Amino acid sequence: MDKLVYPREKTLGTLTLVLGIIVWILLIVGTLGVALIYVLFGFIGYLFAQSALIAWLRGTGVKLSEDQLPQLYAQYLGCCEKLGIKEPPEAYLLQGDGMMNAFATRFLGREFVIVLSDTVDAMNDLPDGVNFYFGHELGHIKQGHLTGHIWRAPVLWLPLIGAAYSRxxxxxxxxxxxxxxxTSEVAARAMAVLAAGSDKWRLVNLVNYARQTMSNRGFFADLHELISGYPWLTKRVARILNPEIKMPGRNPFSYIFAFFIPYAGRLGGGAAGLGILMVMVAAIGVLAATAIPAYNEYKTRADLTNYWTQSAAARAALGEYYISKEEVPDTLEDAGISASQSAGFEYDSSRMSLSVDTKLGTFNIVPSEDEGKVLWHCYGDGGKIDKALPKLCKADEE
Incomplete structure (x- = not known):
């Protein structure tokens, strides 16, 4: 069935999946796991909204079966067989209220295909045309379009990429x-219903309609397609009639402008997309509130560890001086400590300590005597620096 997959979908699908997973990992790690809480809230919101849709569908629509609209159901099963779908999803006929289309959805691992009644009624003279709508929606299910968007959600808003993947x-x-x-003509004529309506589709010259693609060119036409999740209908009909057709190139400037317009359509689809978008906004807020301070703390701890390491020679010399002479040296020079060994440190002879000022406070290196040995520990002066003290030198709290 690879021949039924538009080549660019594979490339864009892989790209968005890899980028999406990377962003999810960064969000979770960067927010110290707090993003998972928002994911949970988003999932709960999705369950509530999607359960309402499914309940309404089952309580209002007509479920196709061998006993309910059997001819239409047989067409549906025939389409599932042609596409290699062994377990057909539930299929429903729903009053379209003037709309002509179909859609697929998913809830807790179960897929559903819904075709609107106006679409079926419009195809009275061309019953085979309904199969196009069945096949289109089954394509979304077969290709995993109803599940893959969750992993890709963080990057589907990206300009050009998100809309291109949707198209x-x-x-x-x-x-x-x-x-x-x-035949391809039946499929194209079924799609013409979306352009010409429930009656005039019969009179549409499909070849001329497909040729409109050539006249709908230029900066604005190309720009609006680049930021849309759907190709122009004329292009879709043209590809159905001739899958190998080469489409006209786009205006280069349309790409430049589209690059600055995030893709905001069809993110996850309906309530699910809104839920994911809310999760993303919340996660980014948490990232700014927690990840940046966490990074600053990490950086400060690394700097303090470096100070501790740099003080090794001075600590050793001070300890040897004190043990050998049983007194505290008045200056670092008295202990034989060179300027390079004490660079950046201030010495306090009253307690034989070293200190250095940082952005978060003062880093103090203080000795203590234990059974004839000089032990060294690090302390802060209170506040944020105390949280960033390296574990290798931080004094045990009593």
């Missing part, structure tokens, strides 16, 4: 829809 998925699903129809 590529639509082309892929159009190919699945085409595979469920007897």
């Amino acid at each position: 590529a998925k639509e082309y892929t699903c159009d190919m699945h829809g085409r595979a469920c129809c007897s």
Whole structure:
């Protein structure tokens, strides 16, 4: 079934998946795991919203079966067989209220395919055309479009990339829809319903309609497609009629402008997308509130560890002087400590200590005597520096 996958979907799918997982890891690590709390809240919100949709669907729509609209159900099963789907998802017919389309959704591991009644009614003269809509939505399910967006969510907003990946998925699903129809013309004519309506689609010249792609060119047309999750309908019909067709190039300046416009459409789809977006915003806020201070603390601890290491020669010399002469040297020079060994440190002869000032406070290196030995410990002067003291020198709290 690789021939039913639009080539760019594979590339963009891999790119967004890898980048998305990296960003999720950075968010979780960077927020010290707090982001997981927001993920949980987002998931709870998704469950509530999605459960309402599924409950409404099951309580309102007509579930297709062998006993309920059997002819339409047989078409659906036939499409599942052509696409190699062994366990057909639940399928429903739903009153479209003037809308002509179909959609697929997922809830707690179960997939659903919904076709709107206006779409089916419009295809009365071309029953095979309904198969295009079945196939398109089954394509979303078969290709994992309803699950993969969770891992990709952190990067789907990226300009150009997010919208391009969404358009590529639509082309892929159009190919699945085409595979469920007897001919490419049937599939293209079924799609023409979305352009010309429930009656005039019969009169549309499909070739001329596809050629409109050539006239819908230029900066603004290209820009609005680049920031949209759907290709122009004329392009979709053109690809259905001829999958190998070469589309016209886009205006170079449209890419430049689109690069500065984040993709905001179809992020995860409906309530799920809104939930993920809320999680992302909250996680970024937590990242700014916790990760940056945590990084500053880490950097300070590294600096203090470096000071501790640099003081090794001075500590050793002071300890030897005190043990041998049983007195505290008045200056570092008296203990034979050179200027290079004590660079940056201040010496306090009243307690034979070393200290250095940092952005978070004063780092103190203080000795204590234990059974004829001089032991050294580090202390802060209170506040944030106490949290950043290296464990290798931090005095045990009593």
